[in-house]
């Protein structure tokens with residue numbers, strides 16, 4: 525028999541008109557029946573599912589999910605967008621690229637996996653320094669899967685009172701059964717900064733633990749992504765509750781070049797001295813390199829030129845480095 529959670533999910537997906545989810549839960553029930561030796565029930569369910577599919581050939585195909593202006597309790601906790609950046613727009617190392625491609629493959633074929641009793645990767649932890657594409661990754665996964673990006677506003681979610689925070693987390697995790705999407709819990713490390721002086725490590729841990737409990741229990745059809753700059757999360761052994769951890773780092777010389785070529789593809793880059801440019805880009809994040817490219821592009825446009833020179837780009841890259849040191853000095857980091 526189906527579990528209580530599965531029955532609830534079935535009713536919820538029916539009321540929400542989420543046909544994909546309805547089918548996916550039905551498949552899970554069939555798979556469960558097969559695993560527990562109820563072959564007749566499994567076969568009957570499978571037949572019903574196949575018939576429903578034949579009548580609605582679009583079911584299971586990737587369609588944009590109609591959404592999504594979060595209402596009610598959810599308003600203010602979650603912001604919804606439909607991003608359009610693609611995986612090909614990202615410059616990543618082989619490890620990250622492979623992991624993200626795998627998430628897409630498994631999610632696109634999740635019904636096939638579920639029908640054999642396997643679960644697609646859907647709970648991801650992204651870790652790495654600022655400006656290396658963690659937030660962008662969530663947008664890209666949403667765009668590639670035709671799903672809305674539901675950005676969880678941590679600053680309104682986390683309140684002084686742990687009970688309230690847990691209740692708000694509950695609302696967000698409940699929403700995952702109504703609205704299929706990519707849910708991004710961005711900048712977890714900000715929890716500490718946000719709480720200011722009264723914050724202590726125990727507090728952060730309690731919020732994280734509460735989140736992880738919800739994460740563990742979640743059986744929705746959503747991608748859940750947590751992103752953090754804080755490497756300490758990895759030591760925490762918290763990451764075991766995620767299906768995968770993707771690590772981000774500063775771009776190496778060839779990635780820096782790739783980024784610059786992508787961002788400045790509309791310009792003439794033929795005579796660039798790449799050695800000196802990639803040396804200027806060393807230690808800069810993807811975001812800083814992209815900003816430097818935009819500065820250089822503006823210089824070229826204002827000079828009515830289609831050519832970017834080595835000097836222009838080096839100046840812009842050095843400018844980004846200075847920009848960062850000034851910011852760090854101001855923040856005292």
Ligand SMILES: Nc1ncnc2c1ncn2[C@@H]1O[C@H](COP(=O)(O)OP(=O)(O)O)[C@@H](O)[C@H]1O
Nearest residue numbers: 613614615654655656657658659660810811814
């Ligand atoms: N890996 C990347 N590939 C291409 N562009 C990137 C990458 N990482 C960052 N960027 C650029 O920098 C911007 C900010 O990156 P973001 O994803 O917000 O970084 P993070 O969340 O890791 O701090 C992006 O919108 C994009 O323009």
Ligand SMILES: [Mg+2]
Nearest residue numbers: 658659710751
């Ligand atoms: Mg970010």
